[in-house]
Amino acid sequence: VLAAPVVYSALATPRAPGPVAGLGIAGVALLIVGAVVGASDVVAGGIALAGSSYLLLVLVGEGGVDLRAPLVAGALVLAAELAYSALEPPLAPAAPAVRALRAGRVAVTVVGAFGVAALVLFASVAELGSPAVLQAVGIVAAVAALGMLALLARRLT
Amino acid sequence: LNRRPTPKLGGYAGLAALGLFGALVAERPELVALAAPFAVLAALGLALARPPEVAVELALEVERVFEGEELEPVLTVESRTGVADLELVLLLPPGLEAADGSNATALRLAPGERRELPVKLTVDRWGGYLLGDLVLRARDPLGLVHWEARLDRRRPLKAYPRPARVDELLQPAQTQVFSGNYVSRERGEGIEFADLRPFAPGDRVRRVNWRASARRGELWVNEYHPERNADVVVFLDTFSEAAGERESTLDLSVRAASAFVGHYLRHKDRVGFVAFGGRLNWLQPRTGVAQLYRIVDALVDAEIVLNYAWSDVDVIPRQTLPPRSLVVALSPLLDDRAVSALLDLRGRGFDLALVEVSPHPFVEPGQDERARLAHRLWLLQRDALRARFERAGVAVGTWDADTSLVGALEEVRSFRRSAGRVHA
Numbered sequence: 001v002l003a004a005p006v007v008y009s010a011l012a013t014p015r016a017p018g019p020v021a022g023l024g025i026a027g028v029a030l031l032i033v034g035a036v037v038g039a040s041d042v043v044a045g046g047i048a049l050a051g052s053s054y055l056l057l058v059l060v061g062e063g064g065v066d067l068r069a070p071l072v073a074g075a076l077v078l079a080a081e082l083a084y085s086a087l088e089p090p091l092a093p094a095a096p097a098v099r100a101l102r103a104g105r106v107a108v109t110v111v112g113a114f115g116v117a118a119l120v121l122f123a124s125v126a127e128l129g130s131p132a133v134l135q136a137v138g139i140v141a142a143v144a145a146l147g148m149l150a151l152l153a154r155r156l157t
Numbered sequence: 158l159n160r161r162p163t164p165k166l167g168g169y170a171g172l173a174a175l176g177l178f179g180a181l182v183a184e185r186p187e188l189v190a191l192a193a194p195f196a197v198l199a200a201l202g203l204a205l206a207r208p209p210e211v212a213v214e215l216a217l218e219v220e221r222v223f224e225g226e227e228l229e230p231v232l233t234v235e236s237r238t239g240v241a242d243l244e245l246v247l248l249l250p251p252g253l254e255a256a257d258g259s260n261a262t263a264l265r266l267a268p269g270e271r272r273e274l275p276v277k278l279t280v281d282r283w284g285g286y287l288l289g290d291l292v293l294r295a296r297d298p299l300g301l302v303h304w305e306a307r308l309d310r311r312r313p314l315k316a317y318p319r320p321a322r323v324d325e326l327l328q329p330a331q332t333q334v335f336s337g338n339y340v341s342r343e344r345g346e347g348i349e350f351a352d353l354r355p356f357a358p359g360d361r362v363r364r365v366n367w368r369a370s371a372r373r374g375e376l377w378v379n380e381y382h383p384e385r386n387a388d389v390v391v392f393l394d395t396f397s398e399a400a401g402e403r404e405s406t407l408d409l410s411v412r413a414a415s416a417f418v419g420h421y422l423r424h425k426d427r428v429g430f431v432a433f434g435g436r437l438n439w440l441q442p443r444t445g446v447a448q449l450y451r452i453v454d455a456l457v458d459a460e461i462v463l464n465y466a467w468s469d470v471d472v473i474p475r476q477t478l479p480p481r482s483l484v485v486a487l488s489p490l491l492d493d494r495a496v497s498a499l500l501d502l503r504g505r506g507f508d509l510a511l512v513e514v515s516p517h518p519f520v521e522p523g524q525d526e527r528a529r530l531a532h533r534l535w536l537l538q539r540d541a542l543r544a545r546f547e548r549a550g551v552a553v554g555t556w557d558a559d560t561s562l563v564g565a566l567e568e569v570r571s572f573r574r575s576a577g578r579v580h581a
Contacts, residue, residue, distance in 0.1 A: 040164030044171055051172070051191050055179065058187045069187040073194050080172070080195075084165040084300075091244040091294055092261030098242065101265055105241075105298065113194030120193045124186030135181075138189065142177035 002028050002050050002079035005072040009057040012066075020060075024053035031079065035086045043083045047076055065125050073117035078110045158208055158295065158304035166301040169199040202301030209240040211266075215247075215289045215310040224283045224319040224412075227256055230312075232274040232291075239268035241298045248290040252282035252316070281403075283318035283411060285457050287311040315457050320416035321409070321562040326424065327569060329387035329483035330508040337386025337425045347381035354380055388429070388442045388479045389421045391452070392502075394488030394495040395434030398461050399516030404558055406489040406514040411456050413487050413512060413562055418452045429477050430455055433470075433498060435462030439477045470498045470505075483508045489516045490542055503549045510569050511546055515557040550576060 006024025010017050031046030033039075054072050085106075094102065124134070176192020214233045222228050232245065246261040256277035264272060278288075289311035295304045332341040340349045353369055356376030369377040391414045398407040414430075421428045422444065429442035430452045438458070440451055470478075478484070484507045488495050503509045522532040543553050552572035554565035 040168055043164075044168035047168075047172060048175055051176065051188075054191065055183060055185065055188055058185050059183060066187050069190040072187075073191045076191060077194050077198070080165075080168065084163070084168065087164060090263060091246050091292065092263040093259055094263035098263045098265055102242065105300070109198065109299065113198070116194045116197050117190035121186060121190045124189065135184075139181060142181060146174055146177070 001075055001082060002031055002047070005075045006050055006053055008068070008072065009053045012057055012061075015060045020053050020056045022053075023056060024050055027051075027053060031083055035083050038087055040084070040087055043080070043087065047080050047083075050079070051076060065121065067121065067125075069121055070114045070117035074110050074114040077113035078106070081106045081109055158211070158293070158306045160206075160208060161303045161305060163296075163301055163303055166199060166202060169195045169202075169301070173199060198299060199301065202297060202299040205299065206297040206302040207238065208304055209243075209295045210237045211240060211243065211293060211295060212236070213245065213291055213293060213308055213310065215291070215312060217288060217312040217314065220313060221315045221317060222280050223317050224280055226316075227277060227279050228314075229275045229277050230288060232276060233271065234264070234266065234274065235271040236266040237269060239270065240266045240295045242296040242300070244294045245274070246292040247276055247288075248292060249278070250286050250288070250290075252280070252284050253286060253288065253314075254279050254281055280316040282408065283316045283457060286314040286316065288314050315454065317453050318408075318411045318415045318456060320419055321412045323413075323416045323420055323566065324563050325566065325570075326417075326420050327483065327485060327510050327566060327573070329389065329426075329481075330573075331481040331483075332385035332387050333427070333479075333481065335386045335425075336384055339385055339387055339424075340382045341385040343383060343385070344380045345383040347383035349382040349384070351380045351382045353377050386424070386426050386444075387421075388427045388482035389417070390429040390431060390442060390478055390482050390484045391417050392484050392486040392488075392499075393430070393432045393434075393456075393459060394486065394490075394492065395432045395436070395459055395461055396464075396492035396495050397434075397489070399489055399491065399519035401519045406491075406516050406519070407459065407461060409514045409556070409558060410487040410489075411459055413514070413556070414456055415453060416562065417485055418449060418456075422446075422449050427479075428452065429479075429482070431473055431477055432456075432459050433468070433473070433495065434492075435464030436460075437468070437472055439473060441474075441476050442479060442482065468494050468498070470501050478502070478507065480506075481508075483510065486511045487514055488512075489514045490539065491516060496542065499551070500546070500549055503546075503551050509551045510573065511551050511553045512562070512565050512569065513543065513553055513555045515555050518557050518559065547572065552576070 006028060009024055010021035027046045027049030030049055031043055034042030034046055058066050173192050173196035176188050180188035180192060212235045216231045216233065219228055232247065234245065243266060244261065244263045249255065249260050256279045260276060262274055266272060291308040291310055293306045293308060328339065332339050344351050353366055356365065356378050360378045364378040366377050366379045393410055393414055398405045418428050425444060427442035427444050428448060430440040432438040432455065438455055440455055484502055486499055486509060488511065490496055490513055499509065499511060522529050546553050552569040554568035556562050556565035
């Protein structure tokens with residue numbers, strides 16, 4: 001699954017296909033190694049590297065916004081969901097209803113990820129405000145998101 | 158329930174942070190589009206994570222089973238809040254196995270739902286068990302947070318040994334004073350003809366043998382052997398055992414002891430029990446069904462306890478070994494203390510029969526010449542030990558898992574007949 005955005009990045013890039021593919025392949029390899037040895041940090045590193053290969057594609061690209069980003073986001077989320085499922089093997093064999101529920105949960109998550117990514121991309125290309133305002137909103141959103149995560153994680157633990 | 162964030166939560170938070178800051182640095186909205194789903198998932202997972210309320214009970218309909226039988230405890234799971242994904246594992250002690258290969262289940266519970274989950278188990282080995290250690294793991298709807306708990310719903314379960322097949326019992330050399338099923342050597346009231354003797358004042362007329370009296374010209378009466386019971390003590394050597402993957406000499410000994418106890422008690426004998434080893438356990442001879450349960454319960458508790466202290470038969474209470482009792486010993490003859498105690502019992506005049514539960518099937522001869530030589534020497538030593546018992550007048554029958562206990566008892570019976578210890 002993770003190979004799909006990597007292949008897309010390598011084929012779509014007009015320049016430096018080597019580094020794009022190299023980063024992506026390293027990401028896929030890292031994900032496989034992480035899933036096999038059961039190291040969650042390595043899995044996250046693999047997904048981050050695959051994401052970096054896509055970042056390289058958009059950085060060396062023509063300059064326009066790549067509208068396929070939601071598909072890449074969906075693929076990355078699907079790869080992450082499957083890899084983390086493999087990291088935590090189930091204690092018990094699941095009944096068919098539970099198996100269907102788990103598969104449905106992954107499907108809804110991927111579709112939701114696509115939707116969220118599409119919404120974000122739409123907000124960025126719709127030019128809802130001046131670039132400076134948008135950047136400020138972005139910084140505030142990023143800090144707020146991280147702050148909220150930290151707060152929730154602290155409450156949880 | 159203990160709450161535990163999954164590695165996925167940390168991973169998603171990290172990816173979101175990396176993506177968002179990368180987007181700010183690179184000034185590319187595509188990276189926000191990649192990072193935003195991870196951030197939203199992590200935030201949603203944390204916001205939706207509510208500790209589930211789960212109640213689990215274990216119902217065990219039977220408290221006693223026989224080795225090899227199946228039982229079906231029922232787990233009742235109830236959740237007031239509902240659980241999206243609940244995994245439940247019934248931890249099984251060694252000796253119990255899931256009949257269908259799984260002692261765990263995963264399920265989804267709606268709010269207020271109650272589910273009964275039967276778990277089919279097979280009892281592989283006799284013994285006392287505590288069944289009901291449960292591991293429970295619930296997940297939030299997005300799988301970012303786990304709640305885990307280990308629940309103690311233990312119930313006692315006694316698995317009785319499967320008795321070995323025994324057709325005929327060993328006859329005791331001497332009987333006791335109460336009526337039973339053995340023809341005594343004594344003379345008295347009975348139905349088994351013993352001898353003739355001249356009439357004496359006080360003899361009942363019904364005992365007069367008229368044909369013998371007519372032939373001899375004076376009154377002669379019949380004498381009879383009375384039917385009496387016996388005292389039997391089952392002596393279990395628990396000093397050491399030889400064990401394979403599935404069975405040990407102790408397992409075989411316990412099965413044989415269980416068979417002996419049941420048979421002798423059905424014959425109205427008083428049966429006692431001595432587990433002689435690292436830990437001494439005894440029961441004085443008694444009759445009846447209650448004694449059967451007492452002894453079988455004691456057998457279930459029998460185990461090898463490592464102990465280097467020297468023990469002899471003096472530690473056994475006197476009442477446990479009544480005079481004129483038949484002592485049926487079950488031993489792998491691996492420990493000198495057991496050997497010495499058995500010879501001591503014989504020396505004190507007890508009628509001793511020994512069933513040697515052979516450790517040979519559990520011992521491989523070895524690969525090299527030296528190991529094979531050691532094995533042969535060991536076998537010779539064991540032959541010499543058996544001969545030592547037989548010289549002391551103790552009948553020894555050898556039994557292992559591949560042979561029948563009936564054959565070992567016949568070996569003992571044959572020796573006792575030839576040694577004249579038991580009248581026919």
